[in-house]
Amino acid sequence: MGGLNDAGQLDARNAMKLKTFAGGLHPPDNKQWSAHKAIEVCPLPALLVIPLSQHIGLPAEPCVKPGERVKKGQTVGRAKGFVSVPVHASTSGEVVAVEPRPHPSGRDLPAVVIVPDGADEWLDGIETVRCDELTPDQMRERIRDAGVVGMGGATFPTHVKLSPPVEKPIDTLILNGVECEPYLTADHRLMLEEPQRIFAGIVVMRKILGVSRIFVGIEANKPDAIEVMTKLCAGTGVEIVPLAVKFPQGAEKQLIKAIVGREVPSGGLPMDVGLVVQNVGTAAAIQDAVTFGRPLIERICTVAGPGVVEPKNLRVRIGTPLSHLVAHCGGLAGDPAKIIMGGPMMGMAQLSLEVPTTRGTSGLLLFREEDLTLAPEGPCLRCGRCVRVCPAHLLPTTIAAYARLER
Ligand code: SF4
Numbered sequence: 001m002g003g004l005n006d007a008g009q010l011d012a013r014n015a016m017k018l019k020t021f022a023g024g025l026h027p028p029d030n031k032q033w034s035a036h037k038a039i040e041v042c043p044l045p046a047l048l049v050i051p052l053s054q055h056i057g058l059p060a061e062p063c064v065k066p067g068e069r070v071k072k073g074q075t076v077g078r079a080k081g082f083v084s085v086p087v088h089a090s091t092s093g094e095v096v097a098v099e100p101r102p103h104p105s106g107r108d109l110p111a112v113v114i115v116p117d118g119a120d121e122w123l124d125g126i127e128t129v130r131c132d133e134l135t136p137d138q139m140r141e142r143i144r145d146a147g148v149v150g151m152g153g154a155t156f157p158t159h160v161k162l163s164p165p166v167e168k169p170i171d172t173l174i175l176n177g178v179e180c181e182p183y184l185t186a187d188h189r190l191m192l193e194e195p196q197r198i199f200a201g202i203v204v205m206r207k208i209l210g211v212s213r214i215f216v217g218i219e220a221n222k223p224d225a226i227e228v229m230t231k232l233c234a235g236t237g238v239e240i241v242p243l244a245v246k247f248p249q250g251a252e253k254q255l256i257k258a259i260v261g262r263e264v265p266s267g268g269l270p271m272d273v274g275l276v277v278q279n280v281g282t283a284a285a286i287q288d289a290v291t292f293g294r295p296l297i298e299r300i301c302t303v304a305g306p307g308v309v310e311p312k313n314l315r316v317r318i319g320t321p322l323s324h325l326v327a328h329c330g331g332l333a334g335d336p337a338k339i340i341m342g343g344p345m346m347g348m349a350q351l352s353l354e355v356p357t358t359r360g361t362s363g364l365l366l367f368r369e370e371d372l373t374l375a376p377e378g379p380c381l382r383c384g385r386c387v388r389v390c391p392a393h394l395l396p397t398t399i400a401a402y403a404r405l406e407r
Pocket of ligand 1: 397
């Protein structure tokens, strides 16, 4: 395996051989605050707000009413169409409202509001099955019914990604364990602490897609995760690929280019070049859905940044208000001037901590006024550095010139 020595560890000499893409840059990754913190279970909040829109595609349609009692894992919103997924109760309790609530998108959007009863009682009839007894179609159905979406932040319905049309044959599956966004360490901890869930998800996808070429891409700044995954996958045909530490190494197109050298056409999808890419967290959710019939009602989320007292990696129920996550991390370390859901590069700025955690919430970052710097704009020296680092081969200088001319 490129980049590792005989002992299965990264070394400086081998680091020269790490695969990557052209362009990109390495902002300070600031992962040291939470990378060593084991996943902690975030306690249930007093109120769960479960948005009906947590994915790309049509929002789910509510199928419960205020006053109704629900159990953990029960469908509270049905999928509307193929590119849509159902949403589920993250615990047992009483539905107290079905109404628009503040959403991470910045708007008020329909949500199912549940007051937990504390019993945390699973829905009856959730059955464990043997994966090898299911057909690919049955597996896809269980993945859709469980509401599994891309957990790297894109939230595209996973059953759709795993249903490529016949005219687009798939020969390769890539697992994305890159986590190149600064501060985020949720996928890192998942690979260290629950690698079997990821591997079991890979086995399911291998059967669905009928592929034999499988890679797991991991940035070289996670040597312990590379080691764990390498040992687990030894002799299985799944290859672990250490990658250069560079943003945006985890973007689908850059990841594909780095690992297999294929170029996804502009406006195209990985399936256009015979590939499916899934996040490692999604693989774990696929295993829960297919083998255990468990819907996606919780996820790992990194809470970090200088604005929080104690950065942590939390296992959080979907629908938990961000303020509850902060409280479990020792509270605020000052007035938050910037709240970001996700990473600092691609995440979404939030107006308040009262919005809920969704299936795509990989992180919550908090910054105070004194942590933010905005460098004044200076004259362009025509050095060309921005052109060289742009991973999409754009010309930032030309775009800036047009923007100034308001064109
Ligand atoms: S805008 Fe681009 S070309 Fe101009 S000085 Fe900055 S990096 Fe160099």
